[in-house]
Amino acid sequence: MKEAFKIIVVLTVICLICAFFLSFVFSVAKEKIEMNAKRAIEEGISKLAPCAKRVEEIKLKDEVVYKLFDEQDNSVGYAFLAQGQGYQGKIKILAVVDSSLEKLEGIEVVESVETPGLGARITEALFMEQFKKLTVIPKIEYVKEEVEKDNQIMAITGATVTSKAVVNILNKRIEELREELKG
Amino acid sequence: MAEIIESKIKMKKEFIKGLWKEHPILRQLLGMCPALAVTTSAINGISMGLAVIFVLFFSSLVVSLIKKVIPPQVRIAVYTVIIATFVTVVDIFFKANFPQISRALGPYLPLIVVNCIILGRCEAFASKNSVLVSLLDALGMGLGFMWGLFLLGSIREILGFGSLLGVKMMPPEYNPLIIMILPAGAFLVLGFLVAVMNRLELRIKD
Amino acid sequence: MKNLILIFISTVLVNNLVLTYFLGICPFLGVSGKLESAFGMGMAVTFVMTLATSISWLIYHFLLERFGLLFLEYVIFILVIASLVQIVEMFIRKFSPSLYQSLGIYLPLITTNCAILGAALFMVTRNYDFLESVVFGFSGGIGFSLVLLIMAGIREEVNYADIPYAFRGAALTLIIAGLLALVFMGFSGLISS
Amino acid sequence: MKEVQASLLVLGLTGFSFSLLLAFLSKKLKVKEDARIEKILSILPGLNCGACGVSGCRVFAQAVVKEGKIFSGCLPAGEGMNKEIAKALGIETSVVKRKSVAVCRCGADDKEKKVSCLYQGPKTCKAADLIGGAIDCLYGCFGFGDCEAVCPPGAITVAKGKVYVDIEKCIGCGKCLPACPSNLFELLPLAENLDTYYYIACNNREKGVNVKKVCSRGCIACGICTKGENSPFYLKDNLAFIEYKKIVENEPLEEAKNKCPTKCIMKFTVHSS
Numbered sequence: 001m002k003e004a005f006k007i008i009v010v011l012t013v014i015c016l017i018c019a020f021f022l023s024f025v026f027s028v029a030k031e032k033i034e035m036n037a038k039r040a041i042e043e044g045i046s047k048l049a050p051c052a053k054r055v056e057e058i059k060l061k062d063e064v065v066y067k068l069f070d071e072q073d074n075s076v077g078y079a080f081l082a083q084g085q086g087y088q089g090k091i092k093i094l095a096v097v098d099s100s101l102e103k104l105e106g107i108e109v110v111e112s113v114e115t116p117g118l119g120a121r122i123t124e125a126l127f128m129e130q131f132k133k134l135t136v137i138p139k140i141e142y143v144k145e146e147v148e149k150d151n152q153i154m155a156i157t158g159a160t161v162t163s164k165a166v167v168n169i170l171n172k173r174i175e176e177l178r179e180e181l182k183g
Numbered sequence: 184m185a186e187i188i189e190s191k192i193k194m195k196k197e198f199i200k201g202l203w204k205e206h207p208i209l210r211q212l213l214g215m216c217p218a219l220a221v222t223t224s225a226i227n228g229i230s231m232g233l234a235v236i237f238v239l240f241f242s243s244l245v246v247s248l249i250k251k252v253i254p255p256q257v258r259i260a261v262y263t264v265i266i267a268t269f270v271t272v273v274d275i276f277f278k279a280n281f282p283q284i285s286r287a288l289g290p291y292l293p294l295i296v297v298n299c300i301i302l303g304r305c306e307a308f309a310s311k312n313s314v315l316v317s318l319l320d321a322l323g324m325g326l327g328f329m330w331g332l333f334l335l336g337s338i339r340e341i342l343g344f345g346s347l348l349g350v351k352m353m354p355p356e357y358n359p360l361i362i363m364i365l366p367a368g369a370f371l372v373l374g375f376l377v378a379v380m381n382r383l384e385l386r387i388k389d
Numbered sequence: 390m391k392n393l394i395l396i397f398i399s400t401v402l403v404n405n406l407v408l409t410y411f412l413g414i415c416p417f418l419g420v421s422g423k424l425e426s427a428f429g430m431g432m433a434v435t436f437v438m439t440l441a442t443s444i445s446w447l448i449y450h451f452l453l454e455r456f457g458l459l460f461l462e463y464v465i466f467i468l469v470i471a472s473l474v475q476i477v478e479m480f481i482r483k484f485s486p487s488l489y490q491s492l493g494i495y496l497p498l499i500t501t502n503c504a505i506l507g508a509a510l511f512m513v514t515r516n517y518d519f520l521e522s523v524v525f526g527f528s529g530g531i532g533f534s535l536v537l538l539i540m541a542g543i544r545e546e547v548n549y550a551d552i553p554y555a556f557r558g559a560a561l562t563l564i565i566a567g568l569l570a571l572v573f574m575g576f577s578g579l580i581s582s
Numbered sequence: 583m584k585e586v587q588a589s590l591l592v593l594g595l596t597g598f599s600f601s602l603l604l605a606f607l608s609k610k611l612k613v614k615e616d617a618r619i620e621k622i623l624s625i626l627p628g629l630n631c632g633a634c635g636v637s638g639c640r641v642f643a644q645a646v647v648k649e650g651k652i653f654s655g656c657l658p659a660g661e662g663m664n665k666e667i668a669k670a671l672g673i674e675t676s677v678v679k680r681k682s683v684a685v686c687r688c689g690a691d692d693k694e695k696k697v698s699c700l701y702q703g704p705k706t707c708k709a710a711d712l713i714g715g716a717i718d719c720l721y722g723c724f725g726f727g728d729c730e731a732v733c734p735p736g737a738i739t740v741a742k743g744k745v746y747v748d749i750e751k752c753i754g755c756g757k758c759l760p761a762c763p764s765n766l767f768e769l770l771p772l773a774e775n776l777d778t779y780y781y782i783a784c785n786n787r788e789k790g791v792n793v794k795k796v797c798s799r800g801c802i803a804c805g806i807c808t809k810g811e812n813s814p815f816y817l818k819d820n821l822a823f824i825e826y827k828k829i830v831e832n833e834p835l836e837e838a839k840n841k842c843p844t845k846c847i848m849k850f851t852v853h854s855s
Contacts, residue, residue: 025272299415
């Protein structure tokens with residue numbers, strides 16, 4: 001009986017000590033992590049919409065959307081975070097759209113674990129440039145050859161799945177925004 | 184006096200063996216998962232190496248301290264929980280202070296928890312030797328792991344991206360070998376590295 | 390239902406945990422010497438991985454997410470996996486000592502098998518629902534065993550070949566694994582979701 | 583502070599439930615194994631090197647407990663640990679000494695062995711023995727290292743076609759005897775009083791003139807070594823042998839070694855206790 005008792009005591013005590021130690025470390029570092037996340041978003045926004053001076057957070061369902069205002073305090077557009085399933089894992093995109101939700105100011109891929117050299121090329125400026133001043137209505141489309149309409153972008157050769165994922169994630173999020181803001 | 188000197192030599196031997204003779208990746212073939220996955224660039228290699236040293240050092244310390252108390256049935260469970268705790272500390276530390284490294288390492292930082300080196304060293308070494316020796320062994324193994332990762336990372340970065348530590352190395356018309364970044368390239372490069380290591384070991388022996 | 394089959398095929402062939410995500414390389418190199426120990430290892434890993442992903446999903450959704458303890462993620466998952474492997478080790482030791490003998494050192498190494506924790510973490514990042522994560526765990530195990538058996542078959546042939554001294558043993562296994570990874574990359578066009 | 587209580591509760595609970603499960607199972611699935619095996623295993627270095635002549639430490643521990651005595655001793659562990667094992671078993675142990683050492687009855691290297699055809703088969707002695715033709719001498723050593731591969735303590739190294747046995751490392755387990763297809767290895771018995779030993783490094787049973795054709799170091803059965811008074815050498819089908827029981831002191835052996843025309847009588851000394 002002693003053996004079994006010893007097993008139970010040792011494992012549970014070790015777990016408790018680790019739990020306490022971890023939660024203590026986490027609570028110390030929690031603000032810093034949030035601060036980092038906020039700073040990353042602010043940097044992204046300032047890069048995408050230089051004219052935005054003031055940022056106001058609006059809570060929509062469980063996501064946060066940032067309303068942007070320039071010096072004269074009239075709204076310049078919205079910045080939002082959209083994420084979804086890419087080819088290999090999660091893709092997180094920060095995008096800025098004008099206040100009428102028709103044109104994209106630009107996007108920045110914040111986080112992605114796509115295959116290096118192929119899917120990962122969505123994080124390069126070349127791909128993200130295409131989204132500058134891209135019209136969003138009815139919705140963004142991707143093409144394999146050259147672009148005709150102004151709501152189309154060219155997919156990266158060899159990474160069509162990832163490019164399609166980026167387009168779908170943006171379309172879905174903008175659709176949600178349209179109902180929430182218009183409704 | 185003799186034992187002190189003798190034990191000093193033993194200590195030095197324990198430390199040195201991790202760097203070359205019993206190199207964790209190239210000789211013992213432990214800790215391959217992060218070694219192959221993360222080394223798409225030299226920077227990743229170094230940061231993963233540093234994280235492994237930290238975790239290996241502290242887990243060997245804790246394991247060698249409490250090794251007498253742990254009943255054999257729960258030995259693996261307890262060791263892995265301790266290792267997991269230290270890895271989470273490293274993960275939180277990287278997220279707080281170096282967000283871009285934490286993004287670069289991505290899902291592979293937690294995989295140190297199941298990194299065969301750490302449990303391998305704890306199971307085979309720290310649970311059988313005194314504290315100081317296991318710490319030296321941990322440091323040796325950690326440093327060995329790091330330079331192994333750095334070497335692997337730089338080879339793959341030079342061939343795959345044409346740059347080293349972000350600095351352009353190759354002439355512009357060099358089009359990078361994408362395979363070096365893909366999993367297949369990692370296996371091949373490591374295979375040849377292990378072969379080179381065997382060759383060197385052979386020349387030293389005869 | 391279609392989605393489950395899709396996950397199964399993609400995890401076994403397209404995104405094989407061993408060849409595309411480098412998970413579980415240590416036992417992959419170590420145990421793939423003989424066919425029956427490879428099979429034993431494959432089955433043990435499949436069993437543990439299926440159970441681990443399902444239990445981890447339950448704990449993740451009902452305990453971690455509700456109390457917002459995401460930082461505990463790694464510790465809890467590895468605790469589940471370590472205990473499961475300890476149970477599997479006891480069962481194998483009790484009911485088939487010969488398999489226990491041949492798996493030897495590699496049984497505890499299953500716990501450090503990155504594939505199992507990797508599968509649990511991928512299940513979280515891809516936020517599968519319960520049924521999907523069970524299928525994902527099971528297909529991950531099958532994919533691991535498949536590649537392990539292929540490698541064991543090749544290595545049993547390679548023993549009779551005349552290999553230069555430096556490449557004997559692990560170096561050649563790694564190069565074979567590299568070629569296998571290339572072959573498995575051929576499957577990537579299989580699923581265009 | 584909420585996190586601290588929550589994490590304590592969650593991790594503590596999971597740890598507790600799994601430890602309950604483990605404790606219960608460890609009792610139910612108890613494999614009835616002698617406790618002493620675990621004790622011995624903790625003393626052993628755990629290298630699974632096979633130097634004790636058995637496949638691994640766990641097998642060695644089980645065998646020691648079953649037989650109740652240390653049959654071949656754990657070489658990497660050295661004397662200290664063997665005494666500890668004996669203490670753990672509660673038996674006293676005579677100082678573990680090896681009873682014999684392996685020697686190879688072919689001392690010619692690549693230059694001395696004549697080779698008249700190019701052998702390209704698999705580089706193992708077994709294969710060479712099957713196919714034949716790797717070396718002209720039908721009794722000689724192929725030099726592909728089957729013995730080196732099988733020697734548990736790694737005492738045998740094959741360099742330039744010649745077999746070198748590291749006398750200090752050899753534990754006399756005899757695994758090299760079956761490994762060599764030409765049966766060139768023999769276990770030379772170690773006597774208490776002697777520390778230098780002699781053996782004939784040739785196995786060729788052809789007439790002297792044929793031996794000369796295939797090897798410059800082979801024994802041509804000239805019989806000079808058998809001439810001295812009470813010399814332990816004797817000739818049997820064109821090959822010299824030593825009668826180890828008849829050896830009184832090394833004088834006649836040393837004399838025969840110098841007189842041997844083809845220098846195929848070898849000598850080695852044993853240093854450790």
